[in-house]
Structure formats: C-alpha cells, structure tokens
Amino acid sequence: MITKLISKIRKTNAPIVVGLDPMMKYVPEYIKKAAFAEYGETLEGAAEAIWQFNKGIVDAIYDLVPAVKPQIAMYEQFGIPGIMAFKKTIDYCHEKDLVVIGDVKRGDIGSTSEAYAVGHLGKVQVGSKAYYGFDEDFVTVNPYLGSDGVNPFLKVCKEEKKGIFVLVKTSNPSSGELQDRLVKAKKEEKSSKGIAESIAADSMDRPLYEIVGEQVAAWGTACMPEEGDYSYVGAVVGATYPEQGRILRKIMPKTFILVPGYGAQGGKGADLVHFFNEDGLGAIINSSRGIVAAYQQEIYSHFGEKGYADASRAAVLAMREDISSALKCEKNF
Amino acid sequence: MITKLISKIRKTNAPIVVGLDPMMKYVPEYIKKAAFAEYGETLEGAAEAIWQFNKGIVDAIYDLVPAVKPQIAMYEQFGIPGIMAFKKTIDYCHEKDLVVIGDVKRGDIGSTSEAYAVGHLGKVQVGSKAYYGFDEDFVTVNPYLGSDGVNPFLKVCKEEKKGIFVLVKTSNPSSGELQDRLVKAKKEEKSSKGIAESIAADSMDRPLYEIVGEQVAAWGTACMPEEGDYSYVGAVVGATYPEQGRILRKIMPKTFILVPGYGAQGGKGADLVHFFNEDGLGAIINSSRGIVAAYQQEIYSHFGEKGYADASRAAVLAMREDISSALKCEKNF
Numbered sequence: 001m002i003t004k005l006i007s008k009i010r011k012t013n014a015p016i017v018v019g020l021d022p023m024m025k026y027v028p029e030y031i032k033k034a035a036f037a038e039y040g041e042t043l044e045g046a047a048e049a050i051w052q053f054n055k056g057i058v059d060a061i062y063d064l065v066p067a068v069k070p071q072i073a074m075y076e077q078f079g080i081p082g083i084m085a086f087k088k089t090i091d092y093c094h095e096k097d098l099v100v101i102g103d104v105k106r107g108d109i110g111s112t113s114e115a116y117a118v119g120h121l122g123k124v125q126v127g128s129k130a131y132y133g134f135d136e137d138f139v140t141v142n143p144y145l146g147s148d149g150v151n152p153f154l155k156v157c158k159e160e161k162k163g164i165f166v167l168v169k170t171s172n173p174s175s176g177e178l179q180d181r182l183v184k185a186k187k188e189e190k191s192s193k194g195i196a197e198s199i200a201a202d203s204m205d206r207p208l209y210e211i212v213g214e215q216v217a218a219w220g221t222a223c224m225p226e227e228g229d230y231s232y233v234g235a236v237v238g239a240t241y242p243e244q245g246r247i248l249r250k251i252m253p254k255t256f257i258l259v260p261g262y263g264a265q266g267g268k269g270a271d272l273v274h275f276f277n278e279d280g281l282g283a284i285i286n287s288s289r290g291i292v293a294a295y296q297q298e299i300y301s302h303f304g305e306k307g308y309a310d311a312s313r314a315a316v317l318a319m320r321e322d323i324s325s326a327l328k329c330e331k332n333f
Numbered sequence: 334m335i336t337k338l339i340s341k342i343r344k345t346n347a348p349i350v351v352g353l354d355p356m357m358k359y360v361p362e363y364i365k366k367a368a369f370a371e372y373g374e375t376l377e378g379a380a381e382a383i384w385q386f387n388k389g390i391v392d393a394i395y396d397l398v399p400a401v402k403p404q405i406a407m408y409e410q411f412g413i414p415g416i417m418a419f420k421k422t423i424d425y426c427h428e429k430d431l432v433v434i435g436d437v438k439r440g441d442i443g444s445t446s447e448a449y450a451v452g453h454l455g456k457v458q459v460g461s462k463a464y465y466g467f468d469e470d471f472v473t474v475n476p477y478l479g480s481d482g483v484n485p486f487l488k489v490c491k492e493e494k495k496g497i498f499v500l501v502k503t504s505n506p507s508s509g510e511l512q513d514r515l516v517k518a519k520k521e522e523k524s525s526k527g528i529a530e531s532i533a534a535d536s537m538d539r540p541l542y543e544i545v546g547e548q549v550a551a552w553g554t555a556c557m558p559e560e561g562d563y564s565y566v567g568a569v570v571g572a573t574y575p576e577q578g579r580i581l582r583k584i585m586p587k588t589f590i591l592v593p594g595y596g597a598q599g600g601k602g603a604d605l606v607h608f609f610n611e612d613g614l615g616a617i618i619n620s621s622r623g624i625v626a627a628y629q630q631e632i633y634s635h636f637g638e639k640g641y642a643d644a645s646r647a648a649v650l651a652m653r654e655d656i657s658s659a660l661k662c663e664k665n666f
Contacts, residue, residue, distance in 0.1 A: 146507030174479030
C-alpha cells in the first residue's frame with residue numbers, strides 16, 4: 001500500500017492527504033437541514049449529515065489527491081450511527097480509489113493490539129469465514145506501550161500489504177510535555193569509566209521523540225515492500241515542529257512521514273521542506289479544517305455554503321501550489 | 334462516579350473489575366452454534382455470540398463486583414456489529430448497576446480528544462438535542478500527547494461526574510521501552526552552578542512513568558469530587574510491576590489505580606498490596622481472561638462449557654479471597 005501511495009503522490013503531484021474530520025460546525029446548514037428532515041435531530045441525522053458532507057468533498061477532490069484521512073473520533077462521538085458513517089466514508093473513498101488512512105491512534109498490550117490490527121487493517125475470523133471490519137489501508141498507532149503494542153500491526157500489515165504511521169512527534173502545543181523530555185542514554189550506550197566520560201555522555205541524551213523515531217526506523221527495516229525505498233511503517237511528525245522534522249527526517253531516512261498541523265494548526269509550506277527527502281518524496285501533508293471547512297474562510301467565502309465542495313477543491317489546489325513552490329524554492333538554494 | 338465506585342467496592346468488599354474481553358476462543362461452542370444458526374458465520378453472528386457470552390457472565394457476577402471493563406478492541410475487531418455488542422454490553426451492565434470502565438485508551442490533539450470525551454463519557458449536540466454516544470462511566474486515556482489530549486476528558490468528567498484512568502505504567506512486557514526510560518530533570522529543576530551540582534542532579538533523573546504519575550496526581554488535584562479522598566483522575570499501573578506500583582502509590586496518594594495484569598498476565602495477590610493505601614482503598618484490580626474464560630482452566634473445568642458463567646463466579650470469589658488474604662497478611666506484618 002505504501003507503493004500505491006507513492007505512485008499516487010507521483011501521479012497527482014500532490015503529497016497531500018485530506019483529513020475528513022467532519023465536525024458539525026463545518027457542515028453547511030442546508031445539508032444538516034435535509035438530514036434532520038429525514039432522520040430528525042438524532043444521532044442518525046448527524047451521521048447522515050456528516051456522510052453527505054464527506055461525499056460532496058470526496059467527489060470534488062478525489063482526482064487531485066492520493067489519500068484521505070478520516071479521524072475516527074469525529075465519527076465515534078455520534079455513537080454507532082457515527083461509526084457507520086465512518087465505514088461508509090471508507091468504502092466510498094475506496095470506490096474512488098483513494099488511499100485511506102484511518103486516524104485511530106490505537107495501541108494496547110499485544111493481544112488487544114492484535115484485535116485492533118485485525119479490525120482496522122485485516123480480516124477477523126468468524127467460524128470458517130473471515131471478514132474485514134473497517135478495512136482502512138493505513139492506521140495511526142500510539143507507541144506508548146512499546147513493541148508489544150506495535151508488532152501485531154506489523155504482522156497484519158505484512159499479510160495484507162498495508163501500513164501504519166506511528167506517533168513520533170505530534171502537532172499539538174503540549175506534545176513536548178512527554179515527547180520532548182530528554183532521555184538519558186542507556187548504560188550500555190554510555191562509557192562507565194569515570195566522571196569525565198559520564199559528563200561527556202550527557203551529549204548523548206536525547207529527546208524521547210528521537211528514541212521513538214529510531215525505533216520506528218528499526219521496525220521499518222524489517223518492513224520494506226517488495227519494491228521501493230520506503231518502509232510501510234511510517235511516522236507522524238507535526239508540521240508545527242519543523243526543526244524536529246529536520247532531525248527526524250535524518251533519523252528515519254526510509255520512513256514515510258505523515259505530517260499533520262498544516263494550515264489551521266499553523267504549519268506553512270516553507271515549514272514542510274525538511275520533512276521531504278532529496279527524492280522529493282518521504283512525506284505526505286495532512287490538512288483537515290483548512291480543506292473541508294474552506295468555504296468558512298474569508299478567501300473562499302465567495303463559494304458560499306452550497307459551493308463548500310468547490311471551495312475544498314480550490315483549497316487543495318492552493319495547498320498543492322504552496323507545497324510545490326516551497327519544494328522548488330528549496331531546490332534552487 | 335469515583336464516589337460510587339468506592340462505595341460499591343466497600344459494599345462488595347471486592348476491589349475487583351471484571352474485564353469483559355470476549356475473544357471468540359473463550360466463547361463456548363454452544364453459544365457460537367446458536368448465534369451462527371441465527372445469523373450465519375457473519376460479523377452479526379460473532380457479535381451475537383459475544384453479547385450472549387457477556388450477558389451470561391454479567392448475570393453471574395454482577396452482585397459480587399463493583400465494576401466491569403469492556404475492552405473495546407475485542408468488539409471493534411468485529412466492525413460495526415461488534416461495536417453494537419459493545420454498546421449493548423454497556424447498557425446491560427448499567428441496568429445491573431455496575432460501574433462501566435470503557436477500556437478505549439483514546440488520546441489525541443485537543444479538538445479530537447474532545448470528540449472522544451464527548452462520545453464516550455458525555456453528550457454530543459445534534460441540532461437542539463444532545464445524546465450520549467457510548468455512555469461509559471470511566472474511560473482509559475493515553476497520555477503520549479500531553480495535557481492537550483487529556484484536558485478535554487477532564488472537562489467532560491467534571492460536567493458529567495465521571496472519570497478517567499490515565500496510562501502510567503502498563504502491564505505488558507515491553508512497557509518499559511518508553512515508560513522506563515530515565516528522563517533528565519528539567520533545567521529549572523537543576524542547579525546550573527557547576528559540574529559537581531550537575532552530577533548530583535543525576536540523582537533527580539527518573540523514569541518516564543514517574544513523570545507521568547506526577548502529572549496524573551497534578552491533574553487529580555483539580556479534579557476532586559465533592560466528597561471523598563480520591564480524585565476522579567485515576568491511573569493505570571500493571572500488577573506485573575509491583576515495585577513501580579509501590580513508588581507510584583506514593584507519588585499519587587489521591588489517585589485511584591486501575592491495576593491490570595492480575596492472573597493470566599502473571600500478577601499475584603501478594604504483588605497487589607502496595608497498590609493500595611492504608612485505608613484499604615486506592616486500587617481496583619482487573620482480571621479478564623482469568624474470569625471470563627475460567628471454565629477453560631484446569632481447576633474450573635468441572636463446570637464444563639455450559640457452566641462457564643458459574644465458573645466465572647467461582648473465579649471472582651477466589652480472586653476476592655486472594656486479594657483479601659494478601660491485604661490482611663500485609664496488615665499483620
């Protein structure tokens with residue numbers, strides 16, 4: 001699936017993933033009105049509204065971008081009808097040949113991660129039959145529980161030729177509280193000969209996200225597709241932390257980086273260049289609000305509510321241009 | 334809800350939560366057969382089987398324990414029908430007046446954590462109406478993203494009088510890969526006067542789980558219920574790490590600790606004593622496999638498949654006795 005993702009990025013010339021995070025405040029009134037008229041102001045009504053909203057956007061952008069990233073929380077909040085809209089969205093995006101990254105940030109002890117991996121990427125056994133539960137192409141994974149929590153995903157990825165993106169340095173303001181903490185080099189990594197060396201070893205102390213990045217790179221080494229330079233174990237590194245992105249790019253040369261935080265969260269095109277490798281690949285930039293709620297921004301307001309999907313298309317084109325200029329500019333210097 | 338949990342622990346004299354993790358291999362053949370006869374070997378059939386399995390166990394144990402903890406992954410793996418069985422299980426446990434801890438380990442950037450918090454603990458707004466999505470009483474939360482990812486849960490907990498358990502030191506073998514890494518004291522915590530002090534400051538370096546534990550204690554200070562000594566911000570600390578449990582108990586004196594890893598994962602009664610405070614409270618021990626699949630163990634095999642629920646009841650009674658003896662023993666020394 002990483003091979004398909006890269007081939008689609010090349011074809012569209014857009015290392016962009018559209019975050020399908022349909023908060024109710026983004027959904028145009030006319031869509032909500034129609035959904036509530038049919039289902040009432042119920043969870044089913046909300047689910048119908050977000051599904052129709054998504055469908056409009058997907059129809060408007062599927063030829064421009066390689067991938068979408070539905071954030072499951074935005075669906076889960078509407079209970080079971082919400083989850084049904086999540087699944088419907090995945091299936092529809094597959095019909096449109098989009099790569100689907102399920103932003104689920106799961107991660108647990110081994111047997112439990114296995115259930116998540118099976119449910120989101122693989123097939124679950126029921127008696128003599130096997131079924132896909134949600135059938136995303138990639139999912140995001142939280143690394144806090146260590147390898148036990150990640151290995152079951154790798155196993156299913158290998159079987160299904162799918163992939164994951166492991167959280168390394170997230171885009172939110174408080175991501176540093178744990179992820180930036182300086183971690184002491186392990187004893188075996190340190191000289192134990194004396195105080196001088198012990199002080200020198202201080203220079204080996206690194207932020208936790210680097211440790212996680214190294215681990216992701218190591219997992220990736222064992223998870224290379226049959227062809228291509230990138231592993232199917234990716235990483236999440238926020239656009240809001242370009243300096244860390246530059247370092248992590250070097251630590252994880254064969255890792256595809258999913259970069260959230262562009263646009264509404266503050267990341268700009270120029271911040272993105274260091275997330276890419278010299279082959280012009282290695283990163284895919286996510287924008288959610290900035291695209292799905294583009295019509296609510298001043299510069300796209302002329303599209304109006306009814307033109308929300310066209311506004312999303314215009315926002316994708318502008319984002320493609322922004323990234324492309326930034327990458328070109330970088331090459332010239 | 335922490336007040337209700339404590340009151341029920343006192344009443345049942347059982348600081349026990351039953352993990353409702355219905356893997357298909359635990360479900361007796363006769364239940365699967367009946368479910369597949371009705372729905373076929375489908376996701377619906379699997380969901381019916383795990384629901385019937387759960388119902389039998391809940392009916393057999395609801396008077397003995399204060400709480401249950403369904404692990405959502407075990408349901409999510411069966412797609413939407415699985416999630417429906419999760420919700421059905423929650424609702425049924427509420428009918429039986431059990432406290433429900435949703436083991437969902439969610440955690441994300443602020444706006445996304447808000448959606449999870451609303452969906453699992455709170456009410457989501459749909460037009461002029463508001464609905465509970467899943468309506469657990471507590472959920473487990475992953476802290477890797479920092480305060481941004483936790484605060485939205487605290488807000489909803491305050492409004493709904495519910496609670497969370499934050500992962501601090503998990504029970505799995507690889508939990509130490511990140512959680513045990515020694516973290517350097519922050520500069521402001523260190524003397525910056527010279528080499529000697531800098532070396533001395535090494536003694537302030539602590540494992541990451543202690544840093545998380547301190548943070549949990551700090552969140553808890555602002556989240557005390559109207560009465561009682563325990564905050565509604567709890568922690569998850571594995572029974573498999575009793576020494577770390579002893580330290581964390583001291584770091585987080587007002588934090589209720591959810592302790593997984595008892596039984597099948599290797600934790601024993603004697604390992605548990607340091608998770609409790611001197612008031613005999615402060616911890617609730619989870620057992621999943623050890624209870625729900627008790628009939629598959631040698632010592633309960635005489636119950637047979639059809640007696641699986643009675644076997645679960647017997648296993649709860651044995652676990653209550655094991656913990657109670659361990660606590661009594663500890664008091665005598």
